[in-house]
Amino acid sequence: MKLKKRIIYYRDEMNDEFSSAKITARPIDGNYRYVRSRFLSFILYRIVATPLAFLYVKCKYGQKTVGKEKWKEIGDDGAFLYANHTQADADPLIPNIVRFPGKVYSICHPNNVSMPVFGRLMPYVGAIPLPDGMAAYKNFISCIDRRISEKSVVCIYPEAHIWPYYTKIRPFPDTSFIYPCRNNTPVYCFTNTYHARKIGKKPRIVSYLDGPFYPDPSLPPKTRANELRDRVYRTMRERSLLSDAEYVQYIKKG
Numbered sequence: 001m002k003l004k005k006r007i008i009y010y011r012d013e014m015n016d017e018f019s020s021a022k023i024t025a026r027p028i029d030g031n032y033r034y035v036r037s038r039f040l041s042f043i044l045y046r047i048v049a050t051p052l053a054f055l056y057v058k059c060k061y062g063q064k065t066v067g068k069e070k071w072k073e074i075g076d077d078g079a080f081l082y083a084n085h086t087q088a089d090a091d092p093l094i095p096n097i098v099r100f101p102g103k104v105y106s107i108c109h110p111n112n113v114s115m116p117v118f119g120r121l122m123p124y125v126g127a128i129p130l131p132d133g134m135a136a137y138k139n140f141i142s143c144i145d146r147r148i149s150e151k152s153v154v155c156i157y158p159e160a161h162i163w164p165y166y167t168k169i170r171p172f173p174d175t176s177f178i179y180p181c182r183n184n185t186p187v188y189c190f191t192n193t194y195h196a197r198k199i200g201k202k203p204r205i206v207s208y209l210d211g212p213f214y215p216d217p218s219l220p221p222k223t224r225a226n227e228l229r230d231r232v233y234r235t236m237r238e239r240s241l242l243s244d245a246e247y248v249q250y251i252k253k254g
Contacts, residue, residue, distance in 0.1 A: 006247065007248075007250075008163075009250075009251050009252070010163075010251070010252055010253065011254075013170045014159075014172070017161040018161070018162060019162040019164075023111040025109065025110035025114045026110055026114040027110070027132050028113075028129045028131050028136050028140075030133065030135025032139065033123075034140060034142070036123050037124070040124055041124045044124045049096070054097060056090075056093060057093050057094060057097060060090070061087075061204055062197060062205065063204070064205070064206045065098050065190075065207045066206060067190075067208055067209035068209060070209055070211055071102070074186050074212055076151050077151055078148035078152055079148075079154075079187065079188055080155075080185055080186075080187045080188070081095060081098070081154065081156070081190065082155075082157075082158055083156075083189060083190050083191070083192065083207075084157070084166070084169055084240070085160065085161065087192070088162050088164070090205065091162070094190075094192065095155040095190075096126075097207075098207055098209055099153050104126055105127075105128050105154050105155065106126055106127060106128065106154075106155040106156075106157075107144075108127050108128065108130070112127050113129045128143055128147075144179060153188075156176045158172035158176050158229075160172070163250065165194060165202075165247040166248065166250060167193070169233065169236045174228070175225075177225040181215040181224045181225050184217060186214055187211060187213040188211030188213070189210050189211060189232045189236055190207045190210070191210075191235075191236045191240055193205070193242045193243040195243065195245050213228060213231050213232060213235075215228050
């Protein structure tokens, strides 16, 4: 079925935001609890959130993962997972499907833990909000280190801003690649690509998993993060070329 395109005009690939959510973010200060009850987390993550995530993403987006066998290279070890940011509702859910049955935590904007009702539940299903200030930053880093040591996966959307149905990869900084470089942690990425469906107006999502990538210990720390970022970025750009359906067309102003 031929798609009828929406058009969105943008100015800045790295800073424009097209999420429709309007949320006042709570401050994430030194008093914020990054680690919550393990029992309640298990109930909400495994018994409630995971089955609902599968049903929602499969039914709405027809999501399919390609390359899950690549997880075998690290076994049950912890890893960082990077992805393109193209769906406000699906992006918190797809990492759990890509890594299933492993546990995934996601670094997110404080908006995600600031929503009425659902915001209170998000930390129990894996949300790790970005910190405000040094006191919170220490707790944030401690939480990430703990999750990796527990052999979980920490997911990051380095593009930071949501561009719905965008079929390319936007430039992103190497800032978040400092985390795997600290402890030589393996890195994976998955790229959500968009494909026409025989039934339905909106395209389906096919998520391609790639990795593992490892930081190069022979490089200085800053250069190491940048080189790792470049490898992941090139891989995601190559995968994005597999998209064959453009539901939203993005046009740069001027």
